[in-house]
Amino acid sequence: MKFLVSQMAALVKSGQQKANTRLMVRFLFILFSFFAAFTVLFHFLMAYEGQTHSWITGLYWTLTVMSTLGFGDITFTSDLGRFFSICVMLSGVVFMLIVLPFTFIQFFYAPWLEEQNKARAPRKVPETMSNHVILTFCDAVTLTLVEKLNQYGIQSVILVQGLQEALNLHETGLNVVLGELDDPETYLRLRVREAAMVVVMNEDVASTNIIFTIREVADKTPVITNADQEDSVDILDLAGSTHTYQFTKMLGQVLARRVMGVSMKANVIGNFAELLIAEAPAMNSPLQGRTLAESRLRELTGVNVVGIWEQGRFQLPDPMTAIGASTVLVLAGSEAQLDTYDSLMGATMLSKEHSGPVVVLGGGRVGMSVAKTLNERGVDYRVVEKKTLRNTEDSRIIQGSAADLDILILAGINETPSIIITTHDDDLNIFLTIYCRRLRPDVQIISRASLDRNINTLHRAGANLVMSFSSLFTTTILNLLNPDKLLMLSEGLNIFRSEPSPAIVGKPLREQKIRQSTGCSIIAIKRGEEMLLNPEPDTIVSKNDELILIGTAQAEKNFIEQYPAA
Template sequence: MKTMATQLTLLLRMGQQRSNMRLLLKFVLILLFFFVLYSVLFHLLMLYEGRDYSWITGFYWTLTTMSTLGFGDITFASDVGKVFSVVVLLSGIVFLLVMLPFTFIQFFYAPWLEEQNKARAPRSVPETMSGHVIFTQFDDVTVNLIEKIGQYGIEYVIVTGELQNALDLHDLGFKVVVGELDDPRTYHRLRIDSAAMVVVLNDDISSTNIIYTIREANARVITVTNADLEDSLDILQLAGSTHVFQFTKMLGRALARRVLGVSMKANVIGRFDRLLIAEAPAMRTWLQGKTLTESRLREVTGVNVVGVWEKNHFSLPTPDAIIDESTVLVLAGTDEHLDRFDRSIGFDTETPPAKGPVVVLGGGRVGQAVANALKARLIDFRVVEKKAGIAAREEYFVQGSAADLDVLIKAGINETPAIIITTHDDNLNIYLTIYCRRLRPEAQIISRASLDRNINTLHRAGANLVLSYSSMVTTTIMNLLHPQQMLMLSEGLNVFRLPLHPKLRRKTLIGAKIREETGCSVVAVKRKEEMIVNPDPEIVLEKGDELVLIGSAKSERLFTEKYPTSEG
């Protein structure tokens, strides 16, 4: 009862709802007028027929007749009385059975339900919230980001201007706030002054308006924006966005970078102070066929092999692990170390000859980014594109369907060392992967995945490597969120820095057995102002040291569980 009274009080306080209540009250008064009028006429007609009933009986007859219950215990004998009964019955059908429910729902129940829904979707965040991330768009990328920042205990809130959308997200368990995206008051209610970042992944025009509005509310908060069009880069920067990326181009460059056998130089994929993390394919180098011990890479170049990719699977290397043609080495070192590695490989600027052109399936934004990256590296390629308007732009385009064998033969499918599938439709990418794997069992197939859930399916379909658009966006934003504390690399490979746990003090690296017990490798030790890259296994860890480690998300979780930062 208290809850109902509270809701009624809230409803009556609202300006619009007060007007609705007045209309509802007027209707009820009209209904009561007819009820009293019919009761009086009932008495007069009964006296006309020579019968006398109490006023209670008159009210009883009027109610049963208007509500169409019609018990039949009291009836008129005269024609006038029967006509009166028909009038009362018809007016009851109109007023009680039609207009009353409609009026009640329209002016009372629906507004009350709307207020209930608004209460479920709040318009502000708690006063205690800080260090949170604000999302202005909800999609699969947002879901992936929310999951990732949740692993690090970072709070978030999604803001949307549509109440129903907010209710749907609320029912799915997301933290959501209702507010107009172009209203500065919305961001004040989101405590933007205490926020760590605002992620704006809307379309270019909407993002520009949102960024301007955010800057009106707060001039310093970090914002991350995606630009679909090249011209939008400058516009979004002028609007005030801290970081503007073209994630589709970044994905295209990453896909092109992973082609094996066309470039042997180490490719830097992450930087952590002086520490650089790079990838280098082993195909057609002197490393192929050797074990890590036999390669003596650390002694020769100074780099440390901290991991290996084998057909999109990352693992920590063992001394007797054999490096084959599909191996991609994950290296840790300084600029000098990587320069020595490149010189030892012997392919500083030259590109080794390939049997045929790299075949790119799809000439959209990602496909064109792949093409530009391959062109910059002087790698021969062909792009298969179905739309004639796009295919006519450059001579390296082949117009036609990627599922047409004649088109693929024309593009060089029979001689290509690698096939890159770039369409935004995961269903089509799976289809093309299966098809291309049947045509060229030995070729390297690299595919784009729009949704993370389709990565494993693409691997089963025959892709050697799958890069996810969602993972790329997540990686970029996570690295901005915790600079110099955590560096997320491709496919869930993380570099992170943590203070030395008391249990590890005065132990050597080799004696601490961090790698054996957690799966993480120590790639650097920060000691005061010095970053010791690839430290000697016999180094003694001291109080105040910070460890820079590399490992998968699972390995990082095992390390933090064994050596929680809250201790010591």
Template sequence: MKSIPVVLNFLTTRQRRRNIFLLAKLLAIFVLLVLVFTVLFHYVMAWEGRQYSWTTGIYWVMVVMSTLGFGDITFHSDLGRLFSVVVLMSGTVFILVLLPFMFIQFFYVPWMEAQAAARAPRSLPDKTAGHVILTGLAAVELALIRLLERSQRGYVVLVAELAEALRLHDEGYRVMLGALDDPDTYIRARVAQAAMVFSGRTDTANTNVAFTVREISDSVAIAATASSPASVDILQLAGCNRVLRFEEMLGHALARRIIGRDAKTHVIGRFGELLIAEAAALHTPLVGRRLRDIRLRDHANVNVIGVWERGRFQLAGPDTIIQATSVLVLAGTREQLDAYDELFCIYERSDKPVVIIGGGRVGRAVAAALVKEGTDYRIIDRRPDDSLDHDKVVAGDAAELEVLQTAGIMDTASVVITTHDDDMNVYLTIYCRRLRPNIHIIGRANLDRN
């Protein structure tokens, strides 16, 4: 019974009304054929010298058209048999083909679409509050959803197309159907009661979303991404509380992790006065020893909280053995990290340029961060951007050995792989690792499994 209003709603659209009118015309033609065949039935029977009532005539026509063929009333002449064939063929077309088709087209399909629409609601319950509204589902949104689910906070993904909404619903995501540039969509998404709206689409689409949401609510927090520096001010004027340039943030984060040039600590995070830093163990006296034997707390009062080993993180314990490929994750104050540096800064000092593979927005952000630190670099790209320093660019395919050698792969201490293609990044990581087994490689990955 709950599906009846939805089906009726489908039937009241302009296309559905036109189809219903066509169905009525076909039914009228069917009724007219039954009447014509009934009249002809009486004439042919009279020609054979027999008489039947009008009710019997309609009965015979319906039996023949439906292909039941009881055989209780038959013609004796060739004319009568020919007439029976005409009635039979007409009935086959109308009853066995057109009528089932029309039923499926105008009743069953709308009902199925109504059921599908119920899986992708067009509004959230009135009492929905404290949720996060997402305008798409990409890598950033997927990571955000995992955090929201971990913190048991609700969310909804706005989707404009029904087929896409059904696909995402079947994959387990909470979706709502609605156009992103329609204010009514956000009203039905209870944006006034939401905790935040996040939009990670194009700069122009994000501006439209922010402006539309601000027309409805002045208090909800709006966060959006920006690809161009010029878009930051525009998005803020449109109503965004926070504008994120992920490519630049990622580039700076990658640059902070370039530690293969020396054995000093490189700060990657901060909690008040407590700093989190990373330091390479290569070519230091730490290699091959257990943490309990090194006794770093006695010498620098710094804590080793974990170890990166070829891209895999593991918590550190007294029996953890430091390898040549290990990267220590340290926790301590600025003074404690400085004490560590005094012990190990004399080891593994390299002035060779860092090799950056990929000259996109992330690669350019890494280069800019290295310039601020006074670190030299070489960037490899097939089609270098004009904004790059041409003296530091190697044009070509990073999968070619000659290109990598020109960029200094055999001498550098660190390689940063920044392309947006995970498959390519995995390939280049393996390639560089085969060329230089002990080189420090920092790779970008969009998917957790990579």
């Protein structure tokens, strides 16, 4: 009862509800006026027919007739009285059965329900929350990040402005807070000063306001943001952004670096101190068609093949693993070792019939970033874009539909070694991948994926490599959160540190069978100030060593469970 009274009090205090209350009072005044008028007329008409009733009886008759209950215990006998009864009944249908319920729902029940919903939507985080990540935008990419943060035990909270959106997210079990993005009080309720990071993925103008507002109450909390436009980078930095990225530009660079072009050199995708991790495509290289044992890579170069990508799936290799056209090697080694690998591979000249320009399908921000990166590498390209671009005088940009065979032939699809599909629509990317694979079964196809759930579909459609925007975004954020403990290389592939378990100490690595039991591979051992890269199987682990391993998120979990630190 106390709760109901408090809710009604809050309801009446709101500005809009005060106006609604005045309208409701006016309606009730009109309704009661009808009750009084009909009661008085009832007495006059009954007296006209020679009947006598009390005033209570008159009010009773009025209410029963207007509500259409009509018990029939009191009736008129004259036509005038019955006509009066019809008028009272019709007015009751309009006022009591239509207008009154509508007025009640519109002016009282609906606002009361809205206040109830507002009370359900969280407006602050618990006082004990700290080292959490605040997200100011919610979409599929954000939800992917939240899922990854949960896997690593990092709390997150999503700030939204819409009540219904907040309720929907709250009901799914997500931490959400309802508040205005440009209100400093909102961020105080989010405990922004105790947060590990704020991730701002709104539009550039809105992001500037959000960051500037955050800096009003928290000047030390790291703020990570995305700049859609090149011109916005400096402005976002001036507003107070700690790290400003252009994720679409970064995605284009990542796609371009994986092109099979003038050489098969290793492409460095991450580093852990002096340990470098690189990817190298095997298509048209001297390695294609061999097993790892036959390649003798470790013997000849010193690099260790710590994994392979095969149709988007990461696998731990063994000596008999076959290297195919779609295989991408994941290499670990020092800079000198990778240079030796590059020298061994040398310049892999493409066949004459497949030495044409790289075909880029889509001339948006990602597509133009791909083109710029290819140009910097000295790789010729052709961009196919349906819409008219500003720099149409560039002969390397072809206007037309990528589904038009004549346009693709003009772009050089019959001679190209690689096709990069960069549109933001996954459905279109799948469509183009199937089409291009049918036209060129032997070409390298690299595709962009906006949603992680479409990665496997794109691989099945024929893409050799698929890069996800959400994976790139998530990887960047997690690496910033754990710079000394974790390095995410790509979707599902991590490098992590671990203290040696007592079960490992004092024994050579070959006896542990860590790779077989957990799915992880030890790629380095830090021993004091020395880093042992790609340790030999006979290496004995000591108590003070620090292990550096590579594996998927599940493999990391398996290792922690089976080999807990002392």
